[in-house]
Amino acid sequence: MDHSAAQSAAAAHEGPGQLRVVLVLSTGTGGIGAHVRSLAQGLVAHGVGVTVCAPEAADALFGFSRSGARFHAVDITATAGARSDAAAIGELRRAFTGSDVVHAHGLRAGLLSDLALRTAGRFPGLRPQTPLVVTSHHAMLATGMERRLQRLMERRVARAADLVLGASSDLVARARELGATDARLGPIAAPPSPPAAVPRETTRAALLARAGADGPDGPDRPVVLAIGRLVAQKSFGLLLDAVGRLADLDPLVVIAGDGPEAGALRDRVAAGKLPVELLGYRTDVPDLLAAADVLVVSSRWEARSLVVQEAMRAGLPVVSTSVGGVPELVGDAAVLVPAGDAAALAAAVREVLTDRDRRDALVEAAHQQARTWPDEADTVAQVLSTYDELVQRDR
Structure with a gap:
């Protein structure tokens, strides 16, 4: 209609x-x-x-x-x-x-x-x-x-x-x-998201400072973003598995959300000294999307992920597990990897962070795909x- x-x-x-x-x-x-x-x-x-x-x-x-x-x-x-x-x-x-x-x-x-x-x-x-x-x-x-x-x-x-x-x-x-x-x-x-309320550089600086990465090279450090309830379905543990394979890129991984797995994830981050910040529940998602270099979805299953829609509309490249309704949602406008494969997830994130042409192509494809939703x-x-x-x- x-x-x-x-x-x-x-x-x-x-x-x-x-x-x-x-x-x-x-x-x-x-x-x-x-x-x-x-x-x-x-x-x-x-x-x-x-x-x-x-x-x-x-x-x-x-x-x-x-x-x-x-x-x-x-x-x-x-x-x-x-x-x-x-x-x-x-x-x-x-x-x-x-x-x-x-x-x-x-x-x-x-x-x-x-x-x-x-x-x-x-x-x-x-x-x-x-x-x-x-x-x-x-x-x-x-x-x-x-x-x-x-x-x-x-x-x-x-x-x-x-x-x-x-x-x-x-x-x-x-x-x-x-x-x-x-x-x-x-x-x-996905309901239309408001634009970022503060400049990208301001949010990045706050995230990097929180992680103790506010030195002269801090602003250039890659920021990998994940958003969602801290529950088993979201498989944030898979993202933590992938982080160790990206040590040479020195990314800062920020996870926005709360839930029953928060304690276990926090313990694992501390035990492994992983470059991961658990932000808890946040209301400034547009600011986080603007500040990040890639959104990662590591879930065991998703339907028509709202955060994927928000990221693609905001021009943020997406790497996601190929589960549920994600493939039909994103088409060729995101990098999809098998569920549960930490090596493939790390490789896809690496590709987006290091290949500017690939990243630009994903952003353009995302805008085109979003117009079909x-x-x-x-x-x-x-x-x-x-x-x-x-x-x-x-x-």
């Missing part, structure tokens, strides 16, 4: 017949929250009545209640619990009253939303036939018993949803394999179109 068609669809929902949508997400601090915030704001601009159900902490971080949407606090925890889940389902039932579409983001949000809708017949104002859309944002990477439980939950959600939107093609294929009646690609656009307006228009389809099907 193009922008003019989206405006026509929006006009159809103004007035008494306003479409009412509930967006649901669980705990999270990354791309899912940013996407839901963007989606909520876009839908409100199109005349849709939007309620966002999420934990209070997520609203504080992403500002759902400042997007024009109504915010309904629901504590959907990352792991199951009889009491917490029962309380969450009760709150969801209240939030779903009078809704036309429920759109859950992530597996836990999808499961609890389905349970709330399935008991709708006992509650006035709730319709059991309310369409359920579930956006699949992540692959399930657990092992052992946890993997079996996750697979059962995946299958339950895939089969319960009226529509599964996969953030990447492999997630769509996975949903179909698990029995989804309707699964489609639902690309997630759907923007936020396209994403909202696509989602609104699916809501229309489901509501009409339900009538």
Whole structure:
């Protein structure tokens, strides 16, 4: 749907017949929250009545209640619990009253939303036939018993949803394999990033000074940037494995983010005396992107990585593992290496840092590739179109 068609669809929902949508997400601090915030704001601009159900902490971080949407606090925890889940389902039932579409983001949000809708017949104002859309944002990477439980939950959600939107093609294929009646690609656009707030040289100087590299040769030291939650999926340990193979280039590796693996990574950096700075959670991502020489993504899996989109739009070369939706996102505009291969990762980073022509070619290709991506307006228009389809099907 193009922008003019989206405006026509929006006009159809103004007035008494306003479409009412509930967006649901669980705990999270990354791309899912940013996407839901963007989606909520876009839908409100199109005349849709939007309620966002999420934990209070997520609203504080992403500002759902400042997007024009109504915010309904629901504590959907990352792991199951009889009491917490029962309380969450009760709150969801209240939030779903009078809704036309429920759109859950992530597996836990999808499961609890389905349970709330399935008991709708006992509650006035709730319709059991309310369409359920579930956006699949992540692959399930657990092992052992946890993997079996996750697979059962995946299958339950895939089969319960009226529509599964996969953030990447492999997630769509996975949903179909698990029995989804309707699964489609639902690309997630990165919200436009503000320009760097301070000059590149200022941020570089601060990073280098933090690492004790503010001498006369400091400004020329390569800065390798990684951004993300410090969790197993991101495989920051692989990046640390690659650092030792780049000692002759003397790079400064900076990792922005926090998470449960922070302590282990910090211990490993100290034990190996690695040239790595763990920055913790940062709000100045545009400044970091402007200051770095290359962005490295070492993940075991990614969908349509928001930080990759931000880096390529900012003109920062990207080296990434070839996983999930990354290849279809970047095309030939980034250097891709096999997952888990520290030697290949180090070689790719070396190539970008030492070959100026290659780096310039990647930057130009990145700008061209970015022009092919759907923007936020396209994403909202696509989602609104699916809501229309489901509501009409339900009538």
